Amino acid sequence: MPGAELIGREELMEIQDLFGKERVNLYRYGPGNYKTREFEAMFAEVMGVKYAHAVSSGTAAIHCALAGAGIGPGDEVIITAWTFIAPVEAISALGAIPVPVEIDETFHLDPLAVERALSSKTKAVVAIPMWAPPQMDELSALCDRHGLVLIEDAAQALGASYRGRKLGTIGQVGSFSFDAGKTLHTGEGGMVITDDRDIYDRVAEFSDHGHMHLAGLARGKDPRRAKGLNYRMSELTAAVGIAQLRKMECILERSKANKRRIKEGLADLAGLTFRSFTDEDGAQGDTLIFSLEKRELALRFEQELLARGFGTKILPEALDWHFAGVWGHLLQQYDRYRDCDLESLWPETGMKLRRSICLNIPVLMDDAAIDELVSAVRSVALNVLGA
Ligand SMILES: Cc1ncc(COP(=O)(O)O)c(C=O)c1O
The missing domain is CATH 3.40.640.10 (Type I PLP-dependent aspartate aminotransferase-like (Major domain))
Structure with missing residues (x-):
């Protein structure tokens, strides 16, 4: 935020x-x-x-x-x-x-x-x-x-x-x-x-x-x-x-710096794939997204993060508001979407989103807060992935 x-x-x-x-x-x-x-x-x-x-x-x-x-x-x-x-x-x-x-x-x-x-x-x-x-x-x-x-x-x-x-x-x-x-x-x-x-x-x-x-x-x-x-x-x-x-400049500078440090702190974890970028330097610092092998692992990852006092941003907790595959209430007014299983229209997207975790990166993080988030994610990875 x-x-x-x-x-x-x-x-x-x-x-x-x-x-x-x-x-x-x-x-x-x-x-x-x-x-x-x-x-x-x-x-x-x-x-x-x-x-x-x-x-x-x-x-x-x-x-x-x-x-x-x-x-x-x-x-x-x-x-x-x-x-x-x-x-x-x-x-x-x-x-x-x-x-x-x-x-x-x-x-x-x-x-x-x-x-x-x-x-x-x-x-x-x-x-x-x-x-x-x-x-x-x-x-x-x-x-x-x-x-x-x-x-x-x-x-x-x-x-x-x-x-x-x-x-x-x-x-x-x-x-x-x-x-x-x-x-x-x-x-x-x-x-x-x-x-x-x-x-x-x-x-x-x-x-x-x-x-x-x-x-x-x-x-x-x-x-x-x-x-x-x-x-x-x-x-x-x-x-x-x-x-x-x-x-704005201060917000961007600080959140980008926080994200860089958090990503570096997690870079060696096996079983966790960071999303690719067209231009990583141009990305904002607001979030850090990584994918796991299966949906079940992402759900467990989320639960364990929550148990340590850390939430996720959108993935997976608010996926229902961010994926067309579950918007029958809106899309099924159109002939082309009326009689089909929406989720099956975008299988790659559904799979990617359901296997992913999006971490929220605050602007106001001191060294201790960054260390706490990194060690929480590392300890969850150890439990869930054995990494
Ligand atoms: C891509 C996109 N468009 C529009 C909006 C809507 O913005 P607001 O909440 O200010 O109406 C959002 C909100 O998250 C968004 O992500």
Whole structure:
């Protein structure tokens, strides 16, 4: 929970600054307001993009990103079978069809699987970086070749990069979350970034009931060209975001250093395979994933970690919210998924996820905390694997 660990005085000072104004207005389009705009401008500068638009959550952010990219009814959108459910919900909410595909050794979109899933209705590919970069060169080239939009739902991966390029800036549009488990934490919140003026305008409109925000027009007279919802970020949230963003470098540096030391401390353990990377230096420090030989071993590993006071992050404890193979409630509305055993559609992904452990790496770890986690994992490995 990186950003959440560092919430403190600086966030309070930003809120006090907001309340110190002559006229306090927590509504982002209120007169004299500036915190949301300031947060967006800072975020765009940090990411090196032309436009950033703040919204109320990471779910809202990917919903707006998809809508801004022109995704609509009947479009097929390719995505990984391993993701938090939100982008699949957003695709579905737009009347589009989510097409999950298998993951590769890095736990991200497998370009070959994407190629196999293409159809005449495919409109976009959503890359979901899980704290590390997917095969972005291959995915970009594939999207260019087939005239598809590449969208990055980088909710989990703010601060990660791929061969020197920040994740979220490689596709035509990128989205982020600021919920309690993410690099930055604002209570709830999200951001959409792009260099494309038309996408930016459409994102801003979709997040605000379709308001076109035309200069010189009263809000009540603002016209619409497309439908939208209310996904506005409040000034209060943006105030927290500004203070959090100033802490991002420190968050990334510390969590990456912690992860490096923990991984080194476990490197010699037999029977435990760390996930591969396209660019390990570009990965965030938030998590460390390794796989065991069988699902039963992963379940025992989790139990023994819990008994020593350490949890896991998503794998395996929240797998049900991160694997398309168990989302009948959502996917079985579509003909293509109605009468089938969903789990059997993504066997590689299901197997990889069920055999894996994802350790949470906090930002605030001193030497003793790092040693404690390393020795807990080593002692569990000895019990479960005899390693
Ligand atoms: C890939 C992805 N997209 C979207 C979200 C949703 O973010 P939020 O919880 O801010 O709505 C998450 C949350 O974990 C996520 O992992």
